[in-house]
Amino acid sequence: MTAQKIQQVALKLFAEKGYDATALSEIATKTGIKKPSIYAHFPGKMELFLAIVKNISHDYQACWTDALEQSVNLPADKQLELIFFAVGNHYINSRDKLSFLVRLWLFPPADCATEALDSLHRHNEVILNKVTVIFQQGIKDKIFAPQSPSDMAQAYFCMLDGYLARVIRYPNFDYKRAISLIWQSFMFNPPICNNN
Amino acid sequence: MTAQKIQQVALKLFAEKGYDATALSEIATKTGIKKPSIYAHFPGKMELFLAIVKNISHDYQACWTDALEQSVNLPADKQLELIFFAVGNHYINSRDKLSFLVRLWLFPPADCATEALDSLHRHNEVILNKVTVIFQQGIKDKIFAPQSPSDMAQAYFCMLDGYLARVIRYPNFDYKRAISLIWQSFMFNPPICNNN
DNA sequence: GTCTATATCTAGATAGAC
DNA sequence: GTCTATCTAGATATAGAC
Numbered sequence: 201m202t203a204q205k206i207q208q209v210a211l212k213l214f215a216e217k218g219y220d221a222t223a224l225s226e227i228a229t230k231t232g233i234k235k236p237s238i239y240a241h242f243p244g245k246m247e248l249f250l251a252i253v254k255n256i257s258h259d260y261q262a263c264w265t266d267a268l269e270q271s272v273n274l275p276a277d278k279q280l281e282l283i284f285f286a287v288g289n290h291y292i293n294s295r296d297k298l299s300f301l302v303r304l305w306l307f308p309p310a311d312c313a314t315e316a317l318d319s320l321h322r323h324n325e326v327i328l329n330k331v332t333v334i335f336q337q338g339i340k341d342k343i344f345a346p347q348s349p350s351d352m353a354q355a356y357f358c359m360l361d362g363y364l365a366r367v368i369r370y371p372n373f374d375y376k377r378a379i380s381l382i383w384q385s386f387m388f389n390p391p392i393c394n395n396n
Numbered sequence: 397m398t399a400q401k402i403q404q405v406a407l408k409l410f411a412e413k414g415y416d417a418t419a420l421s422e423i424a425t426k427t428g429i430k431k432p433s434i435y436a437h438f439p440g441k442m443e444l445f446l447a448i449v450k451n452i453s454h455d456y457q458a459c460w461t462d463a464l465e466q467s468v469n470l471p472a473d474k475q476l477e478l479i480f481f482a483v484g485n486h487y488i489n490s491r492d493k494l495s496f497l498v499r500l501w502l503f504p505p506a507d508c509a510t511e512a513l514d515s516l517h518r519h520n521e522v523i524l525n526k527v528t529v530i531f532q533q534g535i536k537d538k539i540f541a542p543q544s545p546s547d548m549a550q551a552y553f554c555m556l557d558g559y560l561a562r563v564i565r566y567p568n569f570d571y572k573r574a575i576s577l578i579w580q581s582f583m584f585n586p587p588i589c590n591n592n
Numbered sequence: 593g594t595c596t597a598t599a600t601c602t603a604g605a606t607a608g609a610c
Numbered sequence: 611g612t613c614t615a616t617c618t619a620g621a622t623a624t625a626g627a628c
Contacts (some may be wrong), residue, residue, distance in 0.1 A: 202593080203421065220416035223621065233594070236624080240593050246623065299503075306564055310413050347581065354562075354574065355581030359551070362558025366550075368502055385543065385551030386518060386582065392399050397612080420604065429612070432606080434613050441604065 203241040206231050210250050215299035219249055219309040252290070256301055257320050263290045263329050276338025280331070281383060284360060284381050288379045291364055299368055331356055359386050399437040402427050402524055403450025407448050411495035415445055445505070446512050452497055453516050459486045460523050476527070477579060480556060484575045487560055495564055515574040555582050 207229045213222045224245055228235040242248040267286035291298040308317055328350075333350035335356075336357040348377065363382055367375050405426045409418040411417065421440055424431040432461040438444040463482035487494040504513060524546075531545035531552075559578055563571050 218414065218416065218503060219504050220414065224623090225621080234596085235596050235622090236596085239623070252566030268549045281472065303503060306561060307414060307495075307503070310417050348577065350575075351577040352581045355555070355578045358562060358578055358583075359554055361561050362554030362556065363559050365502060366554060366560060378547075381544065381547040382554055385548045386555075419602085421602090430614085431604090432614085433612050435605070 202231070202237075206233075206241055206248065207252055207255065209249060210248055210257075211300055212296050214249065214252065215296040215303065218307075219312075231388060233395065246309075246311065247341060249312070252300065253316055254318075256297055256304070257323070259297060260301060260320070261323055263287055264323075268327075273351070276334050276341060276343045277387065279334050280338075280356065281387070283331075284356075284363075284383055284392060285379060287360065288363060288367075289376070292367060292375050292379075295371065298364060302364065302368060328353055328357065398427070398433075402429075402434060402444065403448055403451065404443055406451075407496055408492050410448065411492040411499065414499060414503075415508075431581050435535065437545075442507065445508070448496070449500060449512055449516075450489055452500070452534055453519070455493060456497060456516070457519050459483055460519075464526060466522075466570065469532065472537060472539045473583065474528050475550065476534075477583070480529075480552075480579055481575060484559060484563075485572070488563060488571050488575075491563070491567065494560060498560065498564060524549055524553065 210222070210227050213227060213230070224238055225235045227248075228238055231238075242251065264283075264287065267283040270286065271282040274282065291301075301385065304317070305320070328348070332350045332353040335352045337343060338344040339346050339349060359382070363379065366373070402423060406418070406423045409423060409426070420434055421431045423444075424434055426480065427434075432446070460479075460483065463479040466482065467478040468476060470478065487497075498514070500513070528546045528549040531540060531548045534540040535542050555578070559575065562569070
């Protein structure tokens with residue numbers, strides 16, 4: 201279907217250059233059609249953008265749902281590790297989705313309707329809560345020291361966000377290797393072993 | 397001087413809306429002049445942008461130089477903590493600089509000359525090396541477990557970048573408080589105390 | 593659904609008076 | 611250095627034939 205091909209091309213361009221710098225004419229050319237034909241599939245540029253937002257949001261949700269399901273019943277630290285790797289690898293393998301999502305999250309287009317982003321933000325809160333619960337369980341099981349679990353969850357997401365930002369910024373890095381090294385540095389940091 | 401006022405206004409707009417979505421007419425209006433007057437101070441829009449890039453790069457360098465100087469002679473973990481707080485607080489107090497810098501780093505304008513970003517990237521490598529050296533020293537002093545110091549430095553920057561991304565995304569958060577909590581979660585993570 | 597042709601608008605940039 | 615007036619290019623979007 202042409203509508204899908206258009207979305208596919210547009211996702212790549214929006215991810216690379218951003219919403220404002222991407223021209224419909226370029227989307228059309230790369231799709232192999234003429235510019236006005238786009239309007240047979242989407243009412244306008246912003247509606248095309250929002251259709252992609254919807255897809256990427258669903259993909260993001262599915263990624264997390266899968267990771268959470270796979271990790272259930274593991275001990276808390278292994279659970280968090282598996283999720284970190286699953287989400288990380290998912291986006292290493294689809295950089296366009298990653299750039300699009302991070303752009304949307306940090307710097308959405310000025311005239312982009314707030315409602316379009318709400319579902320994404322609601323989902324973010326849901327997974328923040330779920331990760332908090334995992335830390336809670338980990339504290340209960342004496343896997344983690346008794347700190348605030350929601351603060352630990354914030355730190356976890358900082359690490360994940362920072363990691364994904366670096367995947368965008370340094371695409372030539374061997375991130376399949378780096379992801380485990382970064383995770384280890386995060387998890388096995390030692391000063392507490394001096395009993396302080 | 398008018399040129400400085402223009403840069404000040406433009407920095408804010410570029411940070412909020414991005415390069416492409418910011419119109420010279422809006423910069424002019426908010427500066428209190430008419431659009432063509434801008435060309436008396438800058439040859440064009442991109443040159444105005446690059447002038448700001450230069451300023452923001454210098455500010456970034458100065459921020460790190462200060463932090464490194466202040467922290468010298470401290471033990472490695474305290475050194476890294478001081479730097480984390482110093483850089484974090486610097487950008488909490490100038491959100492426009494932060495947004496502009498992160499935008500530039502992750503998603504520079506398509507037609508932005510590569511050379512303009514090179515100095516920023518070179519400086520990034522320099523500070524990555526310096527942080528690596530601090531971890532190295534920390535390992536030598538038995539403050540850290542003997543892992544790869546450059547991997548630990550990568551993890552450190554992931555944490556910092558992720559933290560700064562969240563400052564952009566959730567501006568209403570009390571980040572002066574959050575910064576110490578996130579740092580603690582990063583530094584005092586406990587599973588190693590189970591001796592594994 | 594796709595095209596050609598066109599409308600409409602707004603952006604960056606320039607000319608030239610003051 | 612600032613202004614008014616204008617140019618030009620490229621953008622989104624529409625009309626209407628096929």
